[in-house]
Amino acid sequence: MRLLLILSGIIVFLPQLTAQQLGDTALRTVSLQEVCIYDGADSSNIAFNFYQSGKLAGTEELLSRMSGVSLIRRGAFGMEPVLRNYSGGQINTTIDGMKIYGACTDRMDPVSIYIEPVNLHSIQAGHGVGAGSMGSTIGGQINFQIQEPDTSCHNKVSGNLSQSFATNNSAIQSAGWLQASGRKISARLAGAYRKAGNYHAAENVEIPWSGYEKANVSTVVLAQLSSSHRLRFDVIYDIGKNIGFPALPMDVGRASALIGSISHHYVNDKSKLQSINSRLYGNHIKHAMDDTHRDSVAMHMDMPGWSTTWGYYSEMKFSKGFQIRIDGHRVTTLADMTMYPKNAPIMYVQTLPENRIFNTGISGSKEIRLARRQIIRLSTRVDYYRIHAVQGPGVAQWEVFGQDITTKRQNVLKNLGVSWEKRFSGAWFSRVSAGYGERIPTAAELFGYYLFNRQDQSDYIGNYQLKPESSWQLEWLGRKDWQKGLMQLNLFAHHVQHLIYATKVVNAGPATPGALGLKSYSNIPFAWNIGFEFTGKYHLTPFADYLGTVKYLFTKANNGEPLPLVAPLKLQQAVVVRFSGFFVQAEHDFAASQNRVNVDYGDRRTAAFNLFNIRLAKNFSIQKTILQLSVACENIMDLGYREHLDIGAIPRPGRNFSFNLSYRF
């Protein structure tokens, strides 16, 4: 009976998971010290902690299992995170609070690719307007926190090396980190190298152009200047080569990212101003799409893109739950396309005309503790944006549409969130939050010039006159904790106004050979996003824990049509068993069919599926070091399936065995 209940994945009881039981470090649970001031962060982190504990999951794997998070998949690599159905410019995706703009007009380079499990400390996903402390948003924010080196009262060197191999795509992955901890100075160096061939869908069907090669190096240096002052230097360098995107007409020839920052942290618990966390940062992304490896290319073309961002932020935490953050950044992006037809001159077009976005913002939040364990939280953010294109071919191109895109457009965005929460007796918790938020249109939505979208086979052009999107949101979170588990339900209803939506342009045609039409963005009156997320955790036995999450979303535009790319109901559950150095994690994913599709966008109906994975690990202690051997079998049934957010209906990988050997010292 109990088993049935578990498999249903809905009703789960009893006490808190005690993940530290093994006591070893390789399998430790990452406990998050951060006070997450935004909604839903806690529910996301339940899943993060659970799956991160095994150290067996990649960044994307972790993301996909977090509450209300889905991934748009274009290839075996570089999946784009989606919060509920908000993506791209509707959400803030940051690394340690730093803004990074993708340089790819096809969104092949989400920020998440610059973070590897070896340098990831935690992922914070917050939903909705109230989550927008780092930038105006309507969808929420995902922040990847970089792992800092540990400080230690005596000098200590530690490290980790791991090597994995996957059978399905002959993928090798080598990763490692080295850490020197001291009282004054600590440093951490992490690196990862991955190379994969084409993967195979069910029944060993090879998916061409799905291999990739990638290396990532990062370092963090911490200098403890005094008990209350700390300096930190961060550098990440990431390089990718020949990254295949089977769902798109082109692959990535070469992509690189250099991300750096200097930050200063001040803490003083005794003063009114308890902490100041400030950072200066910069990053440069270069991304070159290429089709030289495709065999059916009528005409060779190069599509490089660049983005350069400079920014700063300063977060001040005061006593009595008051916080202020000021920040600003400026970014320049440009993407162009050069085509090489046979027996004709080359063709050049700026698909994203060179443009600048300048932003400065201030956010504040205040926590008011009331009697009877009630808390009211207020949060607000105001952003100033100035956007314009830079003189050049892109500006001339827009003359064709009678637009002068060098005209500066300015927007002031307003965000406001308020929540009330109460802890009731019997470990019941309830929170109601409401908010209003706005988001700025993206550069592609404003300036994009004949950008081809594989999903609806249409070219897209921007609209410089777009208004910011705005949204009114209402959420309820209820939670019950038992000694042996917890249950949490999050209900939400978002009303989005001026939704930026692409519709067909009647008086102009596409530019890409074979494209079906030309679309441009406009603000449609409104759309509804309504749904829930459920999380249940249960401590089955002293050795075993269960986690189940369910997410569901219903969307409807003002014309009654569903919005594009909305994931169906999804259940993800797992049982983790730990005994005498063994670790077993059995996973089951169920996705319902999705029949509410946006045909105009090229959405296709997706069938339901059940997917099973199993992961095993065994730890061996050798003196003071730990050797971990792990084996995983993903898609045990060799199921042929695809998820609804997979672009181009490319099937997912079939059965895969992966092996990992990791040594920690």
Added chain:
Amino acid sequence: MKTFFSTFIIAFSLLALNACVKESENENPLPQVNPLAGLLKIGEANITGSGARAVVYANDSLTSGYNELFVQLFDTATGAQLKNGHFTITPMMDMGAMKHSSPVENSDNATPLNGIFKTIVVFSMPGDASQWSLNMHLHNHANNKEGDGQLPIAVRASSPSRIINTLMANDGDTKVLISWAQPVKPKTGSNDFELLVHKKESMMSYPAVEDYTFEIEPYMPSMGHGSPNNVNPVHIEKGHYRGKVNFTMTGEWQIKLKVYKNGVLLRDDLMFETRF
């Protein structure tokens, strides 16, 4: 630690300031002092009997199709520039067995600005200096004398061709010359588009055609697409038809033409090509 903070604050302010610095605007080009600046000298010839010598300039070397000629006149005795007179050019092609002219648009203005006489010549075909010549005629108002001069010139073939020389079967078998006047150098973006249309009445007479209507469609043959928001050229005066042509990118473009007269389609298979 105070200094530390101030460093941070200064750094932040600098960044903010830097972000506020106005980007340098495109400076207006200086007004042209020399009216012949950027022009290419084609040649010079005495206009015998008028006491003047003509120096002929053009934007570039002469090619088949539309050409603008700029002529300065000088007194052969004193060398002083002559700025008053009636000056005309008749292009002449000597094919040995026969001779013919070509469409030309001379100005009636006897006192043009800066004394630069402008003539538009449409060369109907390429030819070398033994074939093409500019027959110039001047009534010199300074001395009230008239005379003629001849300047042999070479006309390259424009490539791709900027002139269409064709027969309009539905328009009484008229021989029509459509030349592409503007833009001379097409660019990405919106371009002013101008056609010049003449008909061949005789070997020596090429009057302007003023009653045609056009539909244009830019097209990239290697991509299979066109461009939006073009403006069909309409007749302005003297066979000049003006509209707008849009190019969304560099490369090879075709400008497909449909020609109508009184609502009757004359031709839909004509086009100009350009590569930039």
